[in-house]
Amino acid sequence: MKNVMRAINRTLSTGALALALAATSPAAFGQGAKPSAAALATAKQLVTATGATALFSPLIAGVIEQSKLLYLQQNPMLQKDLNEIAAKLRTDLSPKFVEITDEVAHEYATHFTEPELKAILAFYETPVGKKLLQEQPTVANESMKFAQDWANKLSTEVTAKMRDELKKRGHPM
Structure with a gap:
């Protein structure tokens, strides 16, 4: 079980590092105040338009696969059960991805004003964007x-x- 937790932590650390890099970019040191509901809504639109969470898409499946592999190394006879459990976990845990999307949107809304977010979103909706x-x-x-x-x-x-x-x-x- 200790190995499972280490593998999960490693995978989450990779995602956290990517999120931290995005959050500590020079553009991220903007506003800093608590974002308004309107700013959060606009930021969510921006996240959707830009696909900003695509980097994190494999996280849930990756954590599940790493955990599965750890159990398989201990007992290869668990393959069938672990495949079934992994499939169920992927389905059960997929709604958790919203947590990442919400956090990325929150980071945008924290570092950009609502008008700035609207301007950025408007740019991405243009042909050149x-x-x-x-x-x-x-x-x-x-x-x-x-x-x-x-x-x-x-x-x-x-x-x-x-x-x-x-x-x-x-x-x-």
Whole structure:
């Protein structure tokens, strides 16, 4: 059971980290006051329009699968029962996802005024805003691929320069 709790905590920590990163971005240090009901409603619309919780979608299923795997490691004969239990848990726990959506909306409503939220939402409802939402994952993926390739090349260059400098200082390489 201790292993199950560790796995759950690991998965939740990953989601919490992502939420924390979103909440601590430079834009997040705006308003800070308790949001109004209207601001929360607008923020929920913004969350829906932007798909801001998509990052967290796999959390419930991931936690369930990790727990299932821990029990399977202890006793592979539990496969059939655990598959049934996992399916039921996915259904039973899916309403809990609203908690994440509500919290993300609350974060937006806390850091942006209602007029700012309406302006942001209005932007995402424009053709260019919709295009941004559509293209942003591709741009992010391509940017990450470039950054990874760039870092790998830089690593090779830095390693070679270090090796050359160590040789100059009399270290056998």
